Amino acid sequence: MGSDDGQILTGRNVFLMLVVFFGIMLVANITMAYYAVATFPGLASDNAYAEGVAYDQEIAAARAQQALGWKVEATITRIAPGRSAFSVTQSDAAGNPAEGLEVAAIFEHPSDRARDRRFVLAEVAPGIYRGEFAIDRGEWDLFIEMTQAGERKFRSHSRIEIDDRNSGE
Helix, strand or coil: CECCCCCECCHHHHHHHHHHHHHHHHHHHHHHHHHHHHHCCCCCCCCHHHHHHCHHHHHHHHHHHHHHCCEEEEEEEEEECCEEEEEEEEECCCCCCCCCEEEEEEEECCCCHHHCEEEEEEEEECCEEEEEEECCCEEEEEEEEEEECCEEEEEEEEEEEECCCCCCC
């Protein structure tokens, strides 16, 4: 059995073709496995067991938060590439702000925990908290936490996207 140009397909040629094919596949798989492990550690939580045990406490905290009837609104404005201003307003069901709150904005990157950031906002008026900070563009999980005398009173979670299209530059 031969080809049109007079070359004969031998067992040695077939063996070499298989070795080259599987060699290329092995190199490609090793490369992809290396980049998969190097770019995503696979951890969603440092202490999943403790978080699971505390689940009932999270349910109780959510019920207490709902009973407060607070209205919380947040705004993020890109003021320059890499820089954002963040504002949070809080009021109770009657429209009155709570006193003595510490407000934090926690930005968690969905796939890279090393990029997570926590910012404490300053109270600029009763019920109005603001901060300016450096944060990369991209998708983020945003948590807003409000504590009073060390006790968590409010927590929200949103998936947001930060981009530079509407920045001040």
